[in-house]
Amino acid sequence: MPLDVFSAEYAWSEDDRDPLRHLRSEFIVPSKHDLQAKRLREVDTGASEEICTYLCGNSLGLQPKRTSKVVSEHLNAWAKKGVYGHFMKHEDSNLSGFLNLDAEAADMMAPLVGAKTHEVAIMETLTANLHLMLASFYRPNKDKYKIILEGKAFPSDHYAIESQIIHNGFDPRDAMICIEPRGSSTAILETSQILSAIDDHASTTALILLPGVQYYTGQYLDIKVITMHAHSHGIAIGWDLAHAVGNVELSLHEWDVDFAVWCNYKYVNAGPGAVAGLFVNEKHGFNDQSGTFRPRLSGWWGGDKAIRFEMGRQFVPIPGAQGFQIGNPSSLAISALIASLEVFQMTSVDALRQKSIKLTAYLEQMLLESPFAKALGDQDGLPYEILTPSASEARGAQLSVRLLPNMLEDIMADLEYNGVVVDERKPDVVRVAPAPMYNSFKDVWNFAQIFINACANAKIKLKGPKTRGGTS
Numbered sequence: 001m002p003l004d005v006f007s008a009e010y011a012w013s014e015d016d017r018d019p020l021r022h023l024r025s026e027f028i029v030p031s032k033h034d035l036q037a038k039r040l041r042e043v044d045t046g047a048s049e050e051i052c053t054y055l056c057g058n059s060l061g062l063q064p065k066r067t068s069k070v071v072s073e074h075l076n077a078w079a080k081k082g083v084y085g086h087f088m089k090h091e092d093s094n095l096s097g098f099l100n101l102d103a104e105a106a107d108m109m110a111p112l113v114g115a116k117t118h119e120v121a122i123m124e125t126l127t128a129n130l131h132l133m134l135a136s137f138y139r140p141n142k143d144k145y146k147i148i149l150e151g152k153a154f155p156s157d158h159y160a161i162e163s164q165i166i167h168n169g170f171d172p173r174d175a176m177i178c179i180e181p182r183g184s185s186t187a188i189l190e191t192s193q194i195l196s197a198i199d200d201h202a203s204t205t206a207l208i209l210l211p212g213v214q215y216y217t218g219q220y221l222d223i224k225v226i227t228m229h230a231h232s233h234g235i236a237i238g239w240d241l242a243h244a245v246g247n248v249e250l251s252l253h254e255w256d257v258d259f260a261v262w263c264n265y266k267y268v269n270a271g272p273g274a275v276a277g278l279f280v281n282e283k284h285g286f287n288d289q290s291g292t293f294r295p296r297l298s299g300w301w302g303g304d305k306a307i308r309f310e311m312g313r314q315f316v317p318i319p320g321a322q323g324f325q326i327g328n329p330s331s332l333a334i335s336a337l338i339a340s341l342e343v344f345q346m347t348s349v350d351a352l353r354q355k356s357i358k359l360t361a362y363l364e365q366m367l368l369e370s371p372f373a374k375a376l377g378d379q380d381g382l383p384y385e386i387l388t389p390s391a392s393e394a395r396g397a398q399l400s401v402r403l404l405p406n407m408l409e410d411i412m413a414d415l416e417y418n419g420v421v422v423d424e425r426k427p428d429v430v431r432v433a434p435a436p437m438y439n440s441f442k443d444v445w446n447f448a449q450i451f452i453n454a455c456a457n458a459k460i461k462l463k464g465p466k467t468r469g470g471t472s
């Protein structure tokens with residue numbers, strides 16, 4: 001007899017069949033005690049070693065166990081070699097010398113974004129890289145000066161675009177074309193809507209910037225189709241891939257994307273504030289026969305390595321994306337990134353994506369169709385709705401759940417009390433991200449039980465006098 005899809009036994013059986021289940025052991029999952037401890041060195045008496053349910057990889061990925069080892073190797077090289085560590089590779093370490101660590105990381109990163117190695121650079125932060133790309137690709141004139149973006153872009157992207165427009169002497173009120181969802185009943189941007197916006201403003205648009213996966217809804221935009229349409233109008237297009245890299249399959253070179261920027265602390269698990277990444281299509285990154293290169297904000301670390309230490313005053317960029325580098329990146333931060341990329345080399349983006357699709361589908365089914373959800377609903381339906389597209393190809397490893405008004409605070413308190421880690425977007429959205437690298441069907445099942453119970457408690461509180469929060 002087949003197992004009930006909504007039973008705990010079903011979730012456990014799916015985990016047993018999961019070909020990627022071994023990857024979870026590569027990560028440190030905090031225990032419930034760890035999350036509540038007031039001191040980092042607090043000793044756990046053994047009363048509770050139960051691990052938490054961590055579904056927050058869209059904000060900060062878990063730490064790979066090998067991070068400590070790889071970072072320690074870097075610190076050891078610095079301690080024992082000093083400046084010589086820039087040039088030496090040791091027999092007992094996989095790390096290159098400090099001077100070449102960024103190139104090593106770029107080589108490891110390229111398969112994650114579907115790029116050639118010379119189209120990737122590991123450098124700076126996402127917003128700093130976005131400014132560098134805008135300085136190079138946003139070349140407005142009196143006729144073509146607008147930038148098309150989404151109306152609900154991540155605030156940092158909005159700030160960067162607005163400031164670049166002002167810096168170039170234009171008025172953001174006229175030059176920023178913000179695409180909003182059609183109507184208040186949806187948070188989704190339809191591909192046809194984006195294409196129409198490009199058509200409507202093509203004659204005055206200098207650049208387009210869109211998210212690969214939208215941070216608020218988890219929607220995965222059709223990068224290939226939108227890029228092709230932008231190019232049919234002769235418009236350059238860039239992509240913010242903060243929520244896409246390490247999450248969905250990308251083919252930036254094949255799709256002819258002009259540039260892309262991303263951070264590495266979410267699904268790539270390189271740590272808080274990790275060094276970021278940059279893609280520049282090879283057609284923009286190489287010098288022509290006369291030695292002319294694409295205009296950019298230039299810095300020493302982007303100069304040709306063969307002549308860098310000659311200290312000349314003429315800038316000759318490294319061919320490709322690394323020619324857009326400014327200063328030498330933190331080799332300590334790159335070491336942490338390399339540790340995580342080593343885990344990615346144990347599988348493929350395709351395999352991760354296939355598991356991700358199954359996890360989000362299971363989560364959606366649990367929240368909408370399970371007996372627990374049906375028991376929660378009343379004549380007005382469930383006290384929440386899923387904003388994220390239901391089609392698997394149109395979403396990443398995230399479901400955004402919008403609650404009824406005034407429920408968020410109590411539900412988040414309930415989840416925290418029960419060792420469930422997700423994130424919130426006030427006033428009413430919970431973002432749940434089952435990361436296929438380390439999350440399981442059991443995690444999804446646990447979350448659904450605790451979340452639905454928390455919703456039931458919040459409904460009672462809305463209807464009556466306040467009671468003690470938290471469940472066991």
